[in-house]
Amino acid sequence: MNMDFTAIDFETANGKRASVCAVGMTKVRNGKIIDQASWLIKPPHGFTTFADRNIAIHKITEADVVNAPSWTESAARIRDFVGNDIVVAHYATFDKSVWRQACEWSGVDFGDFHWLCSRDLARAHLGLQDCSLPTVADSLGIKGLDHHNAASDASVCAQIVLAIAQRAGVSTWVDLDTVTPQKSAISRSGRPYSSEPSIRKSDLPEPNLNADPEHELFGQGLTITGGFELLGRREAFQLAASFGASVQLSTTRKTTILVICDxxxxxxxxxLRHGTTKARKAHEYITERAQQIRIMSETEFYVAVGMAPASM
Known part of the structure; x- marks a missing residue:
């Protein structure tokens, strides 16, 4: 089997993706596991609080990481271990955002990886309703999972990919991609295709008129284009409305903020002229009608709704 990749798993101290506290990695060459690495990590400054919920999941505490390497040191080691490999994770959206946000918050740039998602591959090939790591491993007869132990999760993730390839009768990434149903794994933007139901105008939440009138979203007409990395679109609309924004499905004459994801x-x-329909419409309103529309990035939206520190 001519498949080379590195499987990776991160654990976090709390609900913030930048609060990385452990990593596990498994390297595969020619369809065989040849190397593994894992260690605890001291989360970046500002993300060091360990939530009870997270401790209950992975059993890692603040005391455990007192003498652990920093994220800057860890990111360099991860980069060296991965090299130019494809990186596979089970629910890659999570692990990808941990890597990106921990790097961004720490002020380091070790580049990014080509990410693939073993959960989405399992959904496409196995037809399971529940594609959690334990369920997929059990369905494939993979034993020994110590769930939320980063080393174990990464190892089982690698075994899942190899087992799916074997079941599909393929031996290369190209062949696996060929036999994987479309819209099952990763989109052109590098993010998983959304399975979220479409949103109708009647589904949109009303703005919270009791929100802080000084907040940057209060009274704004906000719409979104592209897919969030950390949120479903319904959740994003609800968050914006909770701060007093009037959320919209498309760019209109009432739009004052366009959030661009991806x-x-x-x-x-x-x-904007080369973007989505909403982006092109925003460009038209800005240039032809002098409409004031703020173009907001995904990260700026996270900051606005309190999901990331303002310094990001």
Whole structure:
């Protein structure tokens, strides 16, 4: 089997993705596990609180990481271990956001990886309703999972990918991609395709008129284009409305904020004219009607609704 990749799993101290406290990695060469690595991590400054819920899940406490390496040191070690491999994780959206947010908050840049999701591969190939790591492992006869132990999770994730490839009768990533049903794993943007039901206008929440009138979202007409990495769109709309925003399904004459996900709208070379329908409509209103529309990035939205520190 000619499949090379690294499986990875992160654990976090609390509900913030930047609060990484452990990593496990399993390296595969030619369809065989050849190396493994795992260690505890001291979460980045500002994300060091260990929530009871997280401790109950992974049994890691603040005392356990007192002498653990920092995220900066750990990220460098992870980068060296992974090299140029494809990185596979079970629910890759989570692990990908841990990597990105921990790096961003720590002020380090070790680049990113080409991510694939073993959970989405399992959903596509196994037809399971529950695609949690224990259920998928059990369905494939994979034993020995110590769930939420990062080393064990990464090892089982790697075994899941190899087992799915074997069941599909393929030996390369190209062949596996060929036999995987479309819209089952990763989209062109690198994020999982959304299975969230479509939202109708009648589903939109009303703005909270009792919210802080000084908040940056209060009284704004807000719409979203693209898919959030950390939120479902319904949840994002509800959060925005809770701060007093009037949420919208499309860009209209009442739009004052357009949240752009999947890419950084403040990056050099970004052009609304080459974006989604909502982005192009925003460009039209801005240039032809002098409408004031703030272009907000996904990270800026997280900051606005309190999901990330303002310094991000």
């Amino acid at each position: 890419e950084n709208p403040h990056a050099p070379g970004f052009d």
